[in-house]
Amino acid sequence: MGCALSPSDAPHYRSLSLWHETAEDDWVPRPSLPGDRDTDVAIVGGGFTGLWTALYLARADPSLRIAVLEAETAGFGASGRNGGWCSALFPSSLGSVAKRSSREGALALHAAMRGAVDEVLEVAAEEGIDARAAKGGTIGLARSEPQWVRARAEVDEARRWGLGEDDVRVLDAAEATEVLAGTRVLGATYTPDCAAIHPARLVRGLAEAAVRRGVAVYERTPVTAITAGSVVTRHGTVRAERVIRATEGYTRSLEGQRRQVVPVYSLIIATEPLPDDVWEQIGLRRRETFTDHRHLIIYGQRTADGRLVFGGRGAPYHFGSRIRASYDRVPRVFDALHETLVDLFPVVKDAAITHRWGGALGITRDWTASVGLDRATGLGWGGGYVGDGVGTANLAGRTLADLVLDRDTELTRLPWVGHRSRAWEPEPLRWLGINVGLHAMTWADREEARTRRPSRIARLVSPFIH
Ligand SMILES: Cc1cc2nc3c(=O)[nH]c(=O)nc-3n(C[C@H](O)[C@H](O)[C@H](O)COP(=O)(O)OP(=O)(O)OC[C@H]3O[C@@H](n4cnc5c(N)ncnc54)[C@H](O)[C@@H]3O)c2cc1C
Numbered sequence: 001m002g003c004a005l006s007p008s009d010a011p012h013y014r015s016l017s018l019w020h021e022t023a024e025d026d027w028v029p030r031p032s033l034p035g036d037r038d039t040d041v042a043i044v045g046g047g048f049t050g051l052w053t054a055l056y057l058a059r060a061d062p063s064l065r066i067a068v069l070e071a072e073t074a075g076f077g078a079s080g081r082n083g084g085w086c087s088a089l090f091p092s093s094l095g096s097v098a099k100r101s102s103r104e105g106a107l108a109l110h111a112a113m114r115g116a117v118d119e120v121l122e123v124a125a126e127e128g129i130d131a132r133a134a135k136g137g138t139i140g141l142a143r144s145e146p147q148w149v150r151a152r153a154e155v156d157e158a159r160r161w162g163l164g165e166d167d168v169r170v171l172d173a174a175e176a177t178e179v180l181a182g183t184r185v186l187g188a189t190y191t192p193d194c195a196a197i198h199p200a201r202l203v204r205g206l207a208e209a210a211v212r213r214g215v216a217v218y219e220r221t222p223v224t225a226i227t228a229g230s231v232v233t234r235h236g237t238v239r240a241e242r243v244i245r246a247t248e249g250y251t252r253s254l255e256g257q258r259r260q261v262v263p264v265y266s267l268i269i270a271t272e273p274l275p276d277d278v279w280e281q282i283g284l285r286r287r288e289t290f291t292d293h294r295h296l297i298i299y300g301q302r303t304a305d306g307r308l309v310f311g312g313r314g315a316p317y318h319f320g321s322r323i324r325a326s327y328d329r330v331p332r333v334f335d336a337l338h339e340t341l342v343d344l345f346p347v348v349k350d351a352a353i354t355h356r357w358g359g360a361l362g363i364t365r366d367w368t369a370s371v372g373l374d375r376a377t378g379l380g381w382g383g384g385y386v387g388d389g390v391g392t393a394n395l396a397g398r399t400l401a402d403l404v405l406d407r408d409t410e411l412t413r414l415p416w417v418g419h420r421s422r423a424w425e426p427e428p429l430r431w432l433g434i435n436v437g438l439h440a441m442t443w444a445d446r447e448e449a450r451t452r453r454p455s456r457i458a459r460l461v462s463p464f465i466h
Contacts, residue, residue: 013073016328017081018270018309018355019200029073030211033218033235039065041404042231042240044223044254046070047079048390049382050246051206052397053404055127058213060401066215067238069231071222071253074207078249080200081359082390083268083299083311085289086120087138088113088193090416091369091386094161101415107161109414114167114193116391119398120202121195129205132198132304136286139171139179140189140293143344146454147293148186154293155189167191180283180290182344189293196287196301199390225255228377241378242404248383249360252321259423261384262321262434263360267333268311269341270303270355271348279306281347294448295458296441297387298340308348310341313387314442315358317434320427328358361387364421371396372418373403380404384421 010027014020020027041057043050046068054066070076090097090113098106117135124131142148151170158168168191171179176188211217221233226245231238247254249263274282284290284302291299298312314333318324334356342349364370364384369392373380380403382396383389399411411417424430444455 013076016076017200017268017357017359018307019084019198020075020080021355022305023075023198023200023204025200025204027073029219030217031219033067033069033221033233033238035236037067037236037238039067039216039238039240041066041242041244042238043068043244043246044226044231045077045246045248045250046074046207046217046219047077047246047248048203048206048393049248049396049400050244051079051203051210052394053244053246053382053400054210054215054217055123055206055213056398056401057404058210058215060405062214066210067240068210068215068217069221069223069233069238070217070219071250073219074217075200075203078359078361078389079203079393081268081357082199083266083289083309084197084199084301084303084390085138085299086117086133086195086197086390087289087388088117088191088391089388090392091367091384091388096368097415100419105415108410109416110161110163112395112411112414113391116395117193117195120197120391120394124202124205127205127209129202129209131202131205133195134287134304135192135195136284136288137190137192138194138289138291139176140291141176141180141182142186142188142293143182143184144448145186145452146448149454150293151187151189167193178283179288181281182292183346194289196289196303197390198304223254226379228379242373242380243378244373244380244382244400244404246382248362248385248389250323251362251383252323258321259426259430260421261362261364262317262424262430263323264313264317264363264434264438265315265327265330265358265360266311266313266387267315267328267330267337267358268309268356269334269337269353270310271308271351272354273306274308274348274351278347278351282345292344295444295455298337300341307354308341308345308351310337312337312340313438317431317438319431321430323360327360329356330358333358361385361389365424366421368416368419368421369396370416370419370421371399371403372420373400
């Protein structure tokens with residue numbers, strides 16, 4: 001990605017998504033790095049990971065010199081554009097975390113993720129950030145027999161881990177419809193651990209809070225390379241004892257890091273604000289976030305101003321992990337999302353779709369998120385959240401702050417700390433493998449719709465993508 005934008009970039013940034021447009025922010029970029037600098041901690045990337053890290057560090061030790069270097073503007077990446085689920089979802093199952101650590105470790109990580117939802121809301125309130133949040137939980141509808149089987153299996157699995165009704169539970173058809181009146185509802189899962197948020201208001205608020213606490217946020221400053229002790233940009237070099245990579249889906253832009261994290265696109269549409277009588281028919285009275293149990297992920301929220309924001313995967317992975325503004329907007333995917341939305345809620349058939357956008361999230365080769373800090377080199381990282389980055393990036397920020405401050409805490413002992421994923425395959429294998437995986441999920445949903453039985457395709461592919 002380049003930085004070919006001029007000082008009057010504010011209109012460009014404002015048009016990136018519904019969230020950018022409604023963040024009540026002027027989007028005027030902060031100054032770029034003015035030349036070489038010495039600092040204690042340099043953080044590359046001004047999204048949730050970078051800004052939470054900066055904020056927790058500044059709160060813990062106001063004497064630390066902290067610089068955030070952002071290629072565009074704070075909240076330009078996934079953090080400003082996402083579906084606004086601040087959830088306790090972690091991208092790996094309890095089973096796979098336990099396999100790499102222990103049952104206790106997996107449960108501790110799960111508990112920390114649940115805590116992250118409240119932590120985000122509490123710290124946002126403390127810092128005076130109005131993220132238009134409502135903690136209504138998440139409802140996952142089951143709208144076919146195979147989805148219903150998966151929904152109940154998910155709750156059974158939670159019980160085997162000792163997690164109770166307060167964590168996740170099954171709703172029957174009547175209870176589910178009372179929360180969310182979608183079509184063909186057989187039942188649902190419900191968890192209280194999610195808040196619907198306005199992500200751009202949160203990420204912009206975090207940047208302001210960090211600046212207020214003395215953090216230097218340099219915008220329109222693309223970093224070309226990170227090495228032990230320095231961050232190289234064409235505006236100058238920042239020397240720092242600790243350097244944190246917080247570039248998630250954009251990590252390929254750093255020299256030598258092309259195969260660490262791949263960018264996979266997720267796209268979103270938003271309706272105009274819907275009238276009260278339509279909301280009476282749909283539900284989501286507590287602004288529960290929603291999905292169903294299909295294979296190709298969909299996600300939605302009722303916004304504070306009464307819109308439906310609805311997103312999903314299905315956009316292709318681009319050869320060489322390329323990222324371009326045009327990849328954010330794929331008419332075929334927007335049309336498919338609209339069709340799915342109207343299939344779920346026929347009452348919104350004539351509602352105007354006022355916004356369409358997308359962005360890149362980050363996936364590592366083993367689909368495992370991690371944070372860490374190599375004490376020998378001073379290089380740290382956080383990311384690979386596979387679309388569950390809003391809550392997870394908060395946990396990452398707190399954990400990175402503890403690691404930078406050399407603190408041995410409950411957070412630094414969680415089993416995702418220090419995990420290293422191997423590099424993705426070189427092209428064209430990477431392109432082939434990822435796109436086959438993405439298509440397989442669509443085929444699996446079609447197969448289930450046709451046969452009304454659990455998909456064999458999904459069974460074949462899932463070991464490779466989770
Ligand atoms: C469309 C979409 C919907 C999503 N929905 C949800 C959701 O509902 N819930 C959820 O939990 N997660 C969701 N996610 C995932 C979540 O948004 C991300 O995982 C999370 O925001 C990642 O935060 P981050 O700070 O690590 O990365 P980002 O927010 O992507 O920030 C990285 C920053 O680094 C900057 N950068 C990149 N390269 C350089 C460089 N070379 N030099 C300097 N700066 C650089 C970028 O400009 C960017 O601002 C979604 C993602 C997308 C794209």
